[in-house]
Amino acid sequence: MAVNDLSFPLLPPPPALGAPLPGAERHPDFLRLLAERRSTPALTLRAPGPDAQTLSAILRIAARVPDHGKLSPWRFVAMGPVAKARIAGQLGPFCADCGLEPAKAEAALAKFQVPPCSVAVVFRPVIPHKIPVWEQELSTGAVCFNMLLAAYACGFGGNWLTEWFSYDARARAAFGLTDHERLAGVIHLGTVSDRPPERERPNLDDLVTILD
Numbered sequence: 209m210a211v212n213d214l215s216f217p218l219l220p221p222p223p224a225l226g227a228p229l230p231g232a233e234r235h236p237d238f239l240r241l242l243a244e245r246r247s248t249p250a251l252t253l254r255a256p257g258p259d260a261q262t263l264s265a266i267l268r269i270a271a272r273v274p275d276h277g278k279l280s281p282w283r284f285v286a287m288g289p290v291a292k293a294r295i296a297g298q299l300g301p302f303c304a305d306c307g308l309e310p311a312k313a314e315a316a317l318a319k320f321q322v323p324p325c326s327v328a329v330v331f332r333p334v335i336p337h338k339i340p341v342w343e344q345e346l347s348t349g350a351v352c353f354n355m356l357l358a359a360y361a362c363g364f365g366g367n368w369l370t371e372w373f374s375y376d377a378r379a380r381a382a383f384g385l386t387d388h389e390r391l392a393g394v395i396h397l398g399t400v401s402d403r404p405p406e407r408e409r410p411n412l413d414d415l416v417t418i419l420d
């Protein structure tokens with residue numbers, strides 16, 4: 209993978225089990241990140257991507273999510289350009305009958321190869337288990353979004369895409385998935401080349417109920 213700014217500070221070591229953590233503190237920089245973050249279209253993500261050290265920090269943060277039952281119902285497949293070209297080559301023959309116009313399916317594979325680094329988030333539900341699969345899915349979604357946040361805080365753009373191959377059972381093998389695993393999506397990472405414009409956001413007046 210491409211080498212990025214090696215001056216990027218290391219994360220502090222993971223807190224020891226049971227170590228007291230900060231309760232709640234004001235983090236104005238973090239609030240601003242949350243208020244202004246947005247996805248960067250995969251087609252505009254350029255090299256360099258995160259280097260190995262930064263990627264490992266991003267993955268460590270991504271995995272630090274609420275997870276009912278501590279099941280870790282997810283895992284990661286981090287892909288650089290060589291792996292992505294190979295996977296796209298394996299998926300190519302499925303474009304003809306994947307349910308999309310072949311040209312659109314091929315365009316999705318071309319887009320998949322543009323960002324310098326991509327992480328497949330693999331959903332691996334624990335079944336049967338008393339924790340409902342729905343909750344395991346929610347935790348996996350949190351992993352994906354936490355990865356976007358971590359990447360952004362490291363200075364990289366990100367784009368969470370599923371595309372047709374996340375729903376094509378034949379595509380699983382190309383990503384190394386087993387039959388009971390699914391792709392929660394591919395998180396594309398790279399350097400932001402064009403600042404993305406703000407998009408329309410939901411009107412919270414329509415969505416929020418406040419009860420005394």
Ligand SMILES: Cc1cc2nc3c(=O)[nH]c(=O)nc-3n(C[C@H](O)[C@H](O)[C@H](O)COP(=O)(O)O)c2cc1C
Nearest residue numbers: 245246247248249367368369370371372392393407
């Ligand atoms: C689970 C999931 C799957 C997505 N898959 C696609 C996709 O396949 N193609 C696409 O164009 N956008 C897809 N998107 C939307 C992009 O991530 C989109 O750029 C993003 O929602 C923009 O929001 P933001 O700017 O607030 O980050 C998906 C979003 C989610 C949450």
